[in-house]
Amino acid sequence: MSSLDFSLAPELIVSDWINTTDSLSLEKLKGQLIVIYAFQMLCPGCVSHSIPQAKKVHEYYADSPVKIIGLHSVFEHHEAMKKYALEVFNHEYKLGFPVAIDQESKDGLIPQTMQRYKLRGTPSLIIIDEQGQLRLNHFGHLDDLVVGNMIGSLLAKEEIATNDKEEVLSASRCNDEGCSI
Amino acid sequence: MSSLDFSLAPELIVSDWINTTDSLSLEKLKGQLIVIYAFQMLCPGCVSHSIPQAKKVHEYYADSPVKIIGLHSVFEHHEAMKKYALEVFNHEYKLGFPVAIDQESKDGLIPQTMQRYKLRGTPSLIIIDEQGQLRLNHFGHLDDLVVGNMIGSLLAKEEIATNDKEEVLSASRCNDEGCSI
Amino acid sequence: MSSLDFSLAPELIVSDWINTTDSLSLEKLKGQLIVIYAFQMLCPGCVSHSIPQAKKVHEYYADSPVKIIGLHSVFEHHEAMKKYALEVFNHEYKLGFPVAIDQESKDGLIPQTMQRYKLRGTPSLIIIDEQGQLRLNHFGHLDDLVVGNMIGSLLAKEEIATNDKEEVLSASRCNDEGCSI
Amino acid sequence: MSSLDFSLAPELIVSDWINTTDSLSLEKLKGQLIVIYAFQMLCPGCVSHSIPQAKKVHEYYADSPVKIIGLHSVFEHHEAMKKYALEVFNHEYKLGFPVAIDQESKDGLIPQTMQRYKLRGTPSLIIIDEQGQLRLNHFGHLDDLVVGNMIGSLLAKEEIATNDKEEVLSASRCNDEGCSI
Numbered sequence: 001m002s003s004l005d006f007s008l009a010p011e012l013i014v015s016d017w018i019n020t021t022d023s024l025s026l027e028k029l030k031g032q033l034i035v036i037y038a039f040q041m042l043c044p045g046c047v048s049h050s051i052p053q054a055k056k057v058h059e060y061y062a063d064s065p066v067k068i069i070g071l072h073s074v075f076e077h078h079e080a081m082k083k084y085a086l087e088v089f090n091h092e093y094k095l096g097f098p099v100a101i102d103q104e105s106k107d108g109l110i111p112q113t114m115q116r117y118k119l120r121g122t123p124s125l126i127i128i129d130e131q132g133q134l135r136l137n138h139f140g141h142l143d144d145l146v147v148g149n150m151i152g153s154l155l156a157k158e159e160i161a162t163n164d165k166e167e168v169l170s171a172s173r174c175n176d177e178g179c180s181i
Numbered sequence: 182m183s184s185l186d187f188s189l190a191p192e193l194i195v196s197d198w199i200n201t202t203d204s205l206s207l208e209k210l211k212g213q214l215i216v217i218y219a220f221q222m223l224c225p226g227c228v229s230h231s232i233p234q235a236k237k238v239h240e241y242y243a244d245s246p247v248k249i250i251g252l253h254s255v256f257e258h259h260e261a262m263k264k265y266a267l268e269v270f271n272h273e274y275k276l277g278f279p280v281a282i283d284q285e286s287k288d289g290l291i292p293q294t295m296q297r298y299k300l301r302g303t304p305s306l307i308i309i310d311e312q313g314q315l316r317l318n319h320f321g322h323l324d325d326l327v328v329g330n331m332i333g334s335l336l337a338k339e340e341i342a343t344n345d346k347e348e349v350l351s352a353s354r355c356n357d358e359g360c361s362i
Numbered sequence: 363m364s365s366l367d368f369s370l371a372p373e374l375i376v377s378d379w380i381n382t383t384d385s386l387s388l389e390k391l392k393g394q395l396i397v398i399y400a401f402q403m404l405c406p407g408c409v410s411h412s413i414p415q416a417k418k419v420h421e422y423y424a425d426s427p428v429k430i431i432g433l434h435s436v437f438e439h440h441e442a443m444k445k446y447a448l449e450v451f452n453h454e455y456k457l458g459f460p461v462a463i464d465q466e467s468k469d470g471l472i473p474q475t476m477q478r479y480k481l482r483g484t485p486s487l488i489i490i491d492e493q494g495q496l497r498l499n500h501f502g503h504l505d506d507l508v509v510g511n512m513i514g515s516l517l518a519k520e521e522i523a524t525n526d527k528e529e530v531l532s533a534s535r536c537n538d539e540g541c542s543i
Numbered sequence: 544m545s546s547l548d549f550s551l552a553p554e555l556i557v558s559d560w561i562n563t564t565d566s567l568s569l570e571k572l573k574g575q576l577i578v579i580y581a582f583q584m585l586c587p588g589c590v591s592h593s594i595p596q597a598k599k600v601h602e603y604y605a606d607s608p609v610k611i612i613g614l615h616s617v618f619e620h621h622e623a624m625k626k627y628a629l630e631v632f633n634h635e636y637k638l639g640f641p642v643a644i645d646q647e648s649k650d651g652l653i654p655q656t657m658q659r660y661k662l663r664g665t666p667s668l669i670i671i672d673e674q675g676q677l678r679l680n681h682f683g684h685l686d687d688l689v690v691g692n693m694i695g696s697l698l699a700k701e702e703i704a705t706n707d708k709e710e711v712l713s714a715s716r717c718n719d720e721g722c723s724i
Contacts, residue, residue: 042628042635047590053326060326080631085585085623092585092620145234145241148329149336156337223447223454228409261450266404266442273404273439415688422688507596507603510691517692518699 006133009034009126012071013103013112016083018090020098026132029067033154036126038071038102038114041081041089043122049141050123051093057147058097065130065158066151070099073114073122078104127151130158187314190215190307193252194284194293197264199271201279207313210248214335217307219252219283219295222262222270224303230322231304232274238328239278246311246339247332251280254295254303259285308332311339368495371396371488374433375465375474378445380452382460388494391429395516398488400433400464400476403443403451405484411503412485413455419509420459427492427520428513432461435476435484440466489513492520549676552577552669555614556646556655559626561633563641569675572610576697579669581614581645581657584624584632586665592684593666594636600690601640608673608701609694613642616657616665621647670694673701 011026026034037054039046058068074081083101090099102111117126120139127136127150135154192207207215218235220227239249255262264282271280283292298307301320308317308331316335373388388396399416401408420430436443445463452461464473479488482501489498489512497516554569569577580597582589601611617624626644633642645654660669663682670679670693679693 042631044636056324056326060324060330077631077635080628085628088585088620088623093587143237143241144325145237145329148326148331149241149333150329152330152333152335153337155330156334223450225455258450258454261447266447269404269439269442274406418686418688422686422692505599505603506687507599507691510688510693511603511695511698512691514692514695515699518696 006129006135008132009128009134010116012036012100013116014100015103016101018070018083018087018099018101019095024069024098024100026128030132031130032065032067033130033151033158034067034069034126034128035151036069036071036128038073038117038119038122038124038126040074040076040122041072041086042077045141046123047093050125051095053141053144053147055094055096056144057151061151064155066155068097070095070097071102071113071126072099073102073111073119073124074104075110075114075121078108127154129154187310187316189313190309190315191297193217193281194297195281196284197282199251199264199268199280199282200276205250205279205281207309211313212311213246213248214311214332214339215248215250215307215309216332217250217252217309219254219298219300219303219305219307221255221257221303222253222267223258226322227304228274231306232276234322234325234328236275236277237325238332242332245336247336249278251276251278252283252294252307253280254283254292254300254305255285256291256295256302259289308335310335368491368497370494371490371496372478374398374462375478376462377465378463380432380445380449380461380463381457386431386460386462388490392494393492394427394429395492395513395520396429396431396488396490397513398431398433398490400435400479400481400484400486400488402436402438402484403434403448404439407503408485409455412487413457415503415506415509417456417458418506419513423513426517428517430459432457432459433464433475433488434461435464435473435481435486436466437472437476437483440470489516491516549672549678551675552671552677553659555579555643556659557643558646559644561613561626561630561642561644562638567612567641567643569671573675574673575608575610576673576694576701577610577612577669577671578694579612579614579671581616581660581662581665581667581669583617583619583665584615584629585620588684589666590636593668594638596684596687596690598637598639599687600694604694607698609698611640613638613640614645614656614669615642616645616654616662616667617647618653618657618664621651670697672697 009026014023017023035057037050039050041047054068054070057066061068072081072086086099086101100113102113105112105115117124117137119137123141125136125138125142125147126134129135136150190207195204198204216238218231220231222228235249235251238247242249253262253267267280267282281294283294286293286296298318300318304322306317306319306323306328307315310316317331371388376385379385397419399412401412403409416430416432419428423430434443434448448461448463462475464475467474467477479499481499485503487498487500487504487509488496491497498512552569557566560566565571578600580593582593584590597611597613600609604611615624615629629642629644643656645656648655648658660667660680662680666684668679668681668685668690669677672678678697
């Protein structure tokens with residue numbers, strides 16, 4: 001895969017992490033497919049659609065090289081969405097996946113990762129492949145079918161790029177429950 | 182891809198087709214990814230979950246080498262689900278994709294394709310890859326995320342197996358709406 | 363309550379009943395609040411919205427003088443929705459409440475109760491009070507809140523009209539679970 | 544209606560109001576049916592079920608003597624749900640109805656109205672009739688059908704208690720859209 005095909009995803013600029021003892025970074029996560037849900041804890045569309053999807057994706061891909069990250073990119077009402085409030089939200093909604101707090105900018109408005117990725121708002125979905133290339137940067141909610149299709153597609157391409165093909169495919173088999181792919 | 186890895190999907194045994202002027206067959210569709218929704222028009226789980234998903238999958242993959250087929254596999258209450266009734270159901274629910282009527286067996290109970298695929302009931306989901314190999318044979322409803330992941334994965338593997346890799350990947354680009362994969 | 367306020371609901375014209383050993387009639391049911399869900403078994407809006415609501419209303423008002431009746435008013439595709447098919451539908455969807463089959467008209471199109479009530483289509487909701495007066499004749503689905511409000515209102519008016527008021531009200535009491543009305 | 548039948552609802556103890564220029568009280572609202580949704584802005588069950596229902600009830604009964612009030616009864620994570628945060632929540636979720644902030648207790652745990660009503664948690668639904676009597680005090684979410692039934696029932700009882708019966712009933716009429724109750 002040529003690094004010319006997609007632009008490299010810029011590093012996240014993070015002031016703090018929740019749900020992880022280590023500070024994460026795209027650099028550290030290279031080799032995994034990174035799925036980033038940018039949200040605000042008081043954004044209704046995020047709470048009703050994106051957070052539930054993020055939790056489902058996190059659970060479904062638990063044994064895959066897929067890393068789900070929440071990115072709390074507060075661009076309004078900053079006082080109401082500080083770290084302590086986010087921790088309560090995280091506790092009550094049982095997020096389960098690591099959440100990065102997007103670093104405030106100097107003017108206190110659009111946080112730094114949000115600026116760098118030119119996010120248009122929340123919710124936004126960012127997907128970064130195993131080579132660190134930006135594959136999706138989407139504003140708004142996407143249907144589960146669409147997200148599943150994208151992740152499945154990228155995982156398959158990566159699998160084939162880095163493994164002996166026959167070996168990968170022969171790992172899948174049918175059993176009484178059905179045939180897994 | 183080795184033909185030894187998965188069993189070849191047996192041909193459909195069909196008495197009639199709806200929503201297509203041509204009789205279809207796995208043989209004729211080789212080279213496409215075939216997604217078969219086995220259902221009964223009076224099966225509540227099919228009507229509330231599988232049929233809506235089949236319609237969504239049909240619409241989402243309209244421009245892809247993915248072929249959605251309904252398979253009306255009646256194994257109970259045959260009198261109430263004859264071809265005329267199915268045509269009404271198809272009209273009212275605006276199915277849109279071709280529907281095969283599974284050929285009745287001589288004893289009039291389990292129809293022939295259902296027997297051949299050892300379907301455990303309806304709804305069932307069958308996925309057959311471009312080489313005609315059986316990749317999924319699942320009884321019950323699957324979440325949109327799971328189905329999207331499977332189709333995306335199989336499409337990507339096929340794409341890479343049959344195309345020049347760089348060419349395929351470079352076809353995807355970002356625009357103002359986001360980056361498509 | 364004056365019988366001049368609302369028109370008397372015309373009697374149902376029914377060729378057959380399902381889920382009841384007795385033939386019912388408005389005449390026989392006088393003294394109960396009658397809630398009639400007119401539907402067709404192959405009408406998508408009926409199946410996805412009205413039938414589930416009818417089952418919920420039937421269950422919630424099980425111990426009240428509220429009688430839920432399905433009215434199968436077939437005005438199109440008659441061949442696909444004959445009694446045998448309806449019985450299968452009733453079995454699969456576990457309707458639970460009595461279902462009247464609206465008597466076919468001589469020309470075979472709009473059935474007779476549907477004509478008499480001037481129903482505009484299916485689903486339709488008809489509510490008849492304890493005096494046999496028509497209180498609602500609505501085409502389309504109504505929200506659960508609206509239907510609950512109507513039934514609760516009519517039950518309360520009837521209760522007060524026919525009982526000693528203090529006695530009725532004092533029957534309601536609070537317990538640890540909350541206060542019932 | 545005897546004041547002995549139900550206990551009088553104790554007055555709300557409120558530190559502040561949102562969405563109303565006047566401080567409200569049960570005393571001031573006497574003569575209306577008061578429906579109180581006790582919630583916390585970071586309680587998932589409140590956000591997904593009770594708040595949407597409260598908005599629907601508020602809209603449906605806009606022209607009725609029904610008063611919807613939110614009661615923000617914070618009994619945990621107080622720092623994250625202070626007035627400023629609630630105002631943001633109110634703005635983002637477009638609540639529309641007046642919201643009372645339950646007065647903190649001296650120990651800073653269970654707020655005073657919550658204590659007085661012995662609420663078991665959030666969400667809770669409280670209904671107070673036109674005489675100021677407590678008619679419902681329920682912990683957890685109730686189905687729209689149930690809430691509609693309760694409000695409809697109480698409104699009807701009150702209507703009949705305070706009006707000339709014939710006059711009230713004759714105000715309802717059928718038109719082409721259906722018959723309103």
